[in-house]
Amino acid sequence: MNDKKRTSYPKEKINILLLENISEQAVQNFKKAGYTSIKRIGGALPEKELIKEVKEAHLLGIRSKSQITPAVLNAAGKLQAIGCFCIGVNQVNLNKATANGVSVFNAPYSNTRSVAELVIGLSVMLIRRIPDKNKAAHEGTWLKESKGSYELRGKTLGIIGYGNIGAQVSVLAEALGMKVIFYDIATRLPLGNAQSRKSMKEVLQEADIVTLHVPETAQTKNLISAAVFKHFKKGSILINYARGQVVDLDALALALQNNQLSGAAIDVYPVEPEKNGDAFHTPLQNLPNVILTPHIGGSTEEAQTNIGEDVSLKLINFLETGITTGSHTVPELALPLQEGAHRILHIHKNVPGVLSQINTQLSSHHINILAQYLKTNDEIGYVVLDVNKNLSKEAMSLLKSIKETIKVRVLY
Known part of the structure; x- marks a missing residue:
């Protein structure tokens, strides 16, 4: 075709x-x-x-x-x-x-790889306290010291959300010699030597660096709150390159000021500017060993x-x-092309009897269905019909007349 x-x-x-x-x-x-x-x-x-x-x-x-x-x-x-x-x-x-x-x-x-690479880079920068040394150098102060600076090798990375990005971070971290532990509400197959934990609390108590890779849902809103920060390992680091509603930023600022955490990297915020150049404010500004980026985790x-x-x-x-x-x-359908036919798409409310109506309408008008596919979800049904070319206009009109119809479209 x-x-x-x-x-x-x-x-x-x-x-x-x-x-x-x-x-x-x-x-x-x-x-x-x-x-x-x-x-x-x-x-x-x-x-x-x-x-x-x-x-x-x-x-x-x-x-x-x-x-x-x-x-x-x-x-x-x-x-x-x-x-x-x-x-x-x-x-x-x-x-x-x-x-x-x-x-x-x-x-x-x-953009999985882009985010994963940046998380690893941030981990290096924060555990070495590079933000503070960079700021001092720009201000004309020579801050050559090893105090509070560590290697990633041998440290424990805790991943909350072991999906596509979390799993990729896991592989990269292990290649650098880190121990990887994770928590996910779904059962996930660990990659390499990563180990799952039964609760988020277990991960927070054990990890030197915690990175979040969860979606924004009602369950993840303020997932990391003031009460939760009490469970973080003293002096650990938090990285959030997931969603802006996941972390209570005021509580994070307090945890940094109280030295419960030694650093943080944040890319997403509860409220973000509409466009480049707009004013931006967060309680994390001007805190030591904090990296703030403007929602660019996957922007390569x-x-x-x-x-x-x-x-x-x-x-x-x-x-x-x-x-x-x-x-x-x-509903997901992947279907082969039918040569010598016209293809019609029919989206309808998912109630009993619609497919029967479709078939009755077409057969009563002697319209031959060469191929038919149906799939439904809780709300709608999706039917793909291949019919004779010379009958497609009549079939289209008949399908539109079905009460539960939402959309009808002739493809070819």
Whole structure:
């Protein structure tokens, strides 16, 4: 099948809106696939402005700053999919996206290495107290001393959250001679000689350096609080390159001032500036042996290229074949192309009898189904139908008439 004809809707009329300086790699992938109506906006937009911009969009690409609220999704009547060009999807109201039949994709693995390398680098800098020595040198003071400076080798790294990034950090840390222990709410297979612990408290009491790699959920909000800091090993170090709500920063500042902790590195914050150059405040500013970075844990050229490649290809595959592998909203289906047929996508409320209605409607009008695929989640069902080409318009009309229908689309 000719790629230029893969979608029945003219590719030049498919509107793609990309916010927050998404990688050029994504733009090039869309153009190579034949999509030319691409609008790029440098930063995130306030809700009112985003509502205006998204009305004609078929695809929306964002990073972590854009907030895709129910109001935005309701305004986006043509929207087929959202690409989160980052690890998380918590900036999208997934319940509303699911109800509206909008597929949401992300890139959960593409910047793993970038974050993991930086965590190891920060560990070296903090355990050697480089921030203090660097500051003194810039101020014209020679601070050549070994007091309070240590090697990583032989120290214990505690990892809270042993997912993709946590596991990668584990491998790198062990290569440097560290002992690795971890805690995760899910059962995880340890890599190398890493050892799991039964509770977070056990990890905190034993680790010289603690690094957090957990998602932002109701359960992880203020996961590290004033009460929890009491369990940290005296003089240990905390690194948070996960999510901004995970650590109580006021409590962290107090723990540093009381010498419960000897250092910290923080990349994410409960409230972050909208754009470069905006004012930024945190209780951790001007504390000794603290490294503050502006949410750049995964911000490397390699990571952004990989993310641009990954998410754009997922969006293109969804548009052209109906493949939803990696979607957080529409049930996952990966299906082969059916030659000599038209493919129709039907997203509906997940209630009993819809598939029966689909089959009854089509069979009663003598429309032959060449192939059919169905998958459901708690909220919606996703059906892919391959039908005879000369009957696809009639089938489309019949499927739209089914009461529980959310979206119907002819692919090719």
